[in-house]
Structure formats: C-alpha cells, structure tokens
Amino acid sequence: MDVLKLTGVFATIKCIQCLIALLAPNIQFDTSTALFLKKFASQEDINNWWNARFWNKLVGWDAVYFLKNAMQPNSQPEYEHENAFSPLWSQMVREACHGDLSFYHVLKTGVLLENSIHLGSAILLYFLTLKTFKTNTLGTRERRHLAFKSAVLFIAGSGSGFFLGLYSEPLSAFLTFLGLLSREISVKYDLHGNLVVPWYKWPVYTLLSATCFTAAFAVRPNCILLGLFYIFDLYKLLVSRNYGKALFMPFLSGLSMFSFFIYYHYYAPYQTYCPSRGAWCSKKILNLPLSYQSIYNFIQGQYWNNGFLRYWTLNNVPNFIIGLPNVITLWFSAIYFSHQYPCSNLKPLVLITRLLLIILVLFAHIQIINRVSSFIPLHLWYIAHRHNRLNSMKGKNIKGDDRLVRLYVIWIIFWLPLQTALFASFLPPA
DSSP: HHHHHHHHHHHHHHHHHHHHHHHSSSOOSSSHHHHHHHSSSOOOHHHHHHHHHGGGGOTHHHHHHHHHTTTTTOOOOOOOGGGGSHHHHHHHHHHHTTOOOOOHHHHHHHHHHHHHHHHHHHHHHHHHHHHHTTTTOHHHHHHHHHHHHHHHHHHHHHTTTTGGSSSSSHHHHHHHHHHHHHHHHOEEOOSOEEEOGGGHIIIIIIIIHHHHHHHHHHHGGGGGGGHHHHHHHHHHHHHHHHHHIIIIIHHHHHHHHHHHHIIIIIIHHHHHTTOOOSHHHHHHTTSSBSSSSSSHHHHHHHHHSSSSSTTTTTTGGHHHHHHHHHHHHHHHHIIIIIIIIIOOOGGHHHHHHHHHHHHHHSSSSSSGHHHHGGGGOOHHHHHHHHHHHHHTTSSSSOHHHHHHHHHHHHHHHHHHHHHHHHHHHSSSSS
C-alpha cells in the first residue's frame, strides 16, 4: 500500500514539475541549448510545439553533456573534459534507445529512464529504511512512517528539479541504496557489538553489494566513499579475529572496488590521452603508465577550477547560501546518529556523510551539494525521524533541531518548484 502511495506522490510531484517547465519562458537565459539543438536537430523539430515549450527546456547544464555522450559512438566522450559526465549513464541511455539515435528520441528515452530510476530509488529507500531500523528501538508502525517520509523527502529532494531532466544522480542513488540494502541484509551485530557475517551470505555481501557500490562510483565519483563500509567491516572482523571472513568479504569487496577505481580514473584515461596530452600525462608515477592525479580531479581543477578553498570568494556567497540548508542538515544528521540516536549499523554512513561534507565545502562548487548528496540517506532519515517526533509533540514548544527540521521541510516546499523553474530557464544554480 505504501509503495502505491509513493508512486502517487511521485506522479503528482512530477506532474507539477512538468507544468512549471511548460510555463517557463521558451527563450532561455543561456544560448548553449540553442546552439546544441541546432547542431543535433532539424529546425522543424526544434520549433515543434511540444519540443519548443517543454522538451528543449530539459536540455541544460549537465544534460547537454549526457545527451552528447549518448549520441557518440560507443557513448565515449569526444573531448577530455566530457569524461566528467558519466559515460556509463550515457551508455545506458544509448542502449535503451535500441538503435534510434535521433536527438529527440534519445532525449525522451533518457528522461523516461531517469524518472523511472528516480521512482525505483525512492521505493528502494523505503525498503532500505525498514531493514536498517529493524534492529533498533522503533516499532513497526513507526518504522513504516519513517520509511515513507524518507522516500517522500527523496522524491521531493533539493536536487529533484534537475532530476526531471537527464542527470545521473538518480542512478547513483539507486545503485547505492541497492548496495546498502545488500550489505544490511548480510550483516548483523551480536550483544557485544561484534560484526557477524554468515558465510552463506557471501554472494550478497561480496558480489552484489560490491558490484552496486562500484557501479555507483562509475556513475558518480563521489560514491567512492562507499568503500569506507568495507574498511569499517574489515576492521571489525579483524578485531574479532574472523580472519577468513575479513579476507573473503570486506577485503575482497574493497579490493575489487579499488582496482576498478585505479583502472577507470587512472589507467584507462592514460591509455586514451597519453602521451599526446601534455600536462596531465607528464605527472607519471615512476615509469608506470599512470598519472599520480586521477583524470577526474584533473578535469575538475583544469576546467571548473575546483580545488582547496578556490570557491571561497565573495562572488560565490550566494552559492554558499543556496547550499547552506543541506550543509547544516547533513552536519546535524551526523551528530544525531552519533550521539542522540546512536546506531551501530549507521557508523560507516555517519563517517561517509562527514567526509562528503568536508570535500564539498572545502574543494567543490558548494551548491552542487543539493543534488550530489542524494546518494546519502542519513539526512533524510534524520529529518523524517525528527518529523515523526514533531507530530507527537503537537501543542508543545518547538526548539533546537526540531525547529531546524521544520524550517528544512518549509524550504523544500519552496525550493523544489523554484529550482525546477530555474533549471527549465537555464538559470543558476547548476
């Protein structure tokens, strides 16, 4: 029943977003879309009523790169900087087109695929929440409320304006939630806090979770942080002297994920671009066919000026304000599940949340926190859990982080339609 309700909520929110996009100005703020359309579509198709008033508005910001990669042979980037935009996601869109690579067919297929994955991610989050909090103090009814509210918050999240179009974040969230659920099914904690992983769950833990986390990383590089689950599990098993399980479960899973990381971001790009690509290729590790800097980090620094405190300039204050609600909420969620409502099975996720927050605040364009944090459910659980508590405190004074939760929900209600309108008009934030 809750899944049907979630589907109804999803359809309602998407219909509202589509209406907002339809009513947005046909002439966009930036000319990139118009130039891109002229290159890949006929003028007659561009001027089609539905295309001009709706579909063209979904071709903005990162969606331009995903679309272009999907129409490239084998979905491989044409230029170096396009490696920052998941070739794996573009390949999925291309395969879903079944050979018809006409521009608007690719666009519509990609949008349908992304929104289907977005819904699937919300449903996965619902079941992940039920499983994650099953061993805690919550009753069945309270867990269902928590799961439902968390999924609704994910559907209407701060990045959902972008997820109407052709972005890769819903896919990374889907793979992450599936990987988290696989691991959660595989492990438990005994009365002494020791990690227990039965041998018969080896395929679910080592094969399924590792495959999901690795694929999530291939879609969004920030998902490499998910590897911390295996470091945490390895430590716990070594401490309890389960050396065999430590070797064949978290160590093997982490090693496969790390090996793919080296291949995908170091070895494969080096084979593609070197030695003709000067600056990056010259940063070799001894005489190995590897650069000591990943291609992704190089691209982010070279083309988008990412780096330590590079974004901390006066003109970027508005972008910090845009990202502030999620910065605060992520930080408070890590504190909440560490001290006020500590859960043993959430310790790795708390660490991942903190590390992601540090990276985004100090090294990245801070406003992207609104969409790239979507693969982490911790802040959604925090908001949903505190909101449940708020409902049980009607008539009482609200203070502390309960007030923060109420403000965050109000912000989401205003931000989702506003951000959808900004995206459809090709206006910042990106």
